[in-house]
Amino acid sequence: MWICGRYSLDVSQPLVMGVVNLHPASFASVSYRASVDESVAQALNMVREGAAIIDLGAEPTNPQQTTTAISAEEELERLLPVLRALVSRVAVPISIDTSQPKVMQAVLNEGASIINDTRALAYEGALETVAASDAGVCLMHQGDGGDIKIIGQFLRARAEVCVAAGIAKQRIVLDPGIGNGHFGKTTEQNLVLLKQLDKLGAADYPLLVGVSRKTFIGDVLDLPQEERLAGSLAAMIIAYQHGARIVRVHDVAPTVQALKIIRAIELS
Numbered sequence: 001m002w003i004c005g006r007y008s009l010d011v012s013q014p015l016v017m018g019v020v021n022l023h024p025a026s027f028a029s030v031s032y033r034a035s036v037d038e039s040v041a042q043a044l045n046m047v048r049e050g051a052a053i054i055d056l057g058a059e060p061t062n063p064q065q066t067t068t069a070i071s072a073e074e075e076l077e078r079l080l081p082v083l084r085a086l087v088s089r090v091a092v093p094i095s096i097d098t099s100q101p102k103v104m105q106a107v108l109n110e111g112a113s114i115i116n117d118t119r120a121l122a123y124e125g126a127l128e129t130v131a132a133s134d135a136g137v138c139l140m141h142q143g144d145g146g147d148i149k150i151i152g153q154f155l156r157a158r159a160e161v162c163v164a165a166g167i168a169k170q171r172i173v174l175d176p177g178i179g180n181g182h183f184g185k186t187t188e189q190n191l192v193l194l195k196q197l198d199k200l201g202a203a204d205y206p207l208l209v210g211v212s213r214k215t216f217i218g219d220v221l222d223l224p225q226e227e228r229l230a231g232s233l234a235a236m237i238i239a240y241q242h243g244a245r246i247v248r249v250h251d252v253a254p255t256v257q258a259l260k261i262i263r264a265i266e267l268s
Helices: 036-049 072-087 101-109 126-131 148-164 187-195 215-221 229-241 252-267
Strands: 002-004 007-009 015-021 053-057 094-097 114-117 136-140 172-175 207-210 244-249
Touching: 002 136, 015 036, 015 252, 036 053, 036 072, 036 252, 053 072, 053 114, 072 094, 072 101, 094 101, 101 114, 101 126, 126 148, 136 148, 148 172, 148 187, 187 215, 187 229, 215 229, 229 244, 229 252, 244 252
Parallel strands: 015 053, 015 244, 053 094, 094 114, 114 136, 136 172, 172 207, 207 244
Antiparallel strands: 002 007
16 A cells, blocks of 8 residues: 555556646646646546556656746645635645645645655655655655666655655655656666666665656657557557556546556456
């Protein structure tokens, strides 16, 4: 089980995390809505389609840039209205994609159940903020993806730091950080990493993987992000078959359907 505040998520079967982007510079325009009401409606529809988690993010991770940081104040201005509107209306945990301790504290106070940190709680105060809560946390690797063992060592080391700080193992999931640009990996490294997920050596922790509409898919298919759904589903299936148990996606319904077919075949 992945313990996320008042929620206990069964990771013995695949879970879909639906992405709602709250910044116009986010690379995947398919998941960005310009208003609070539209963002809330999008999240509610994702839950109806089968999302087990909703992930809200207001800091863009544009693959054309390696640094896209915005202020904590701007993040909160975009996050809080949507979070407040959703927290009493959905029966699934709400995850917040942020690295800033000030943002973490504010969203935890408002009912967020998961902190999804692309910097693995490295910023000063982030570790202590999450440790003082009962929220789940996702720790991501950023940087060179040429050595699967090094990625696994980094993730396990960060998990050990979290456990030492008082975060129970059952609250932690790991993310190898598949992606170009902000995530620091080349297209070839992303492809090899997907094929080698089961060699991460992180069996004590569930794996969360996000491949949806990413640059490496566009590089292989020579398609813009708006046309990468089929490639995203193929990469997601490979990730699941190699150990991913939570998949972070922009397209919930087709992902849920694909996973249902896979599970039906597995259980037949």
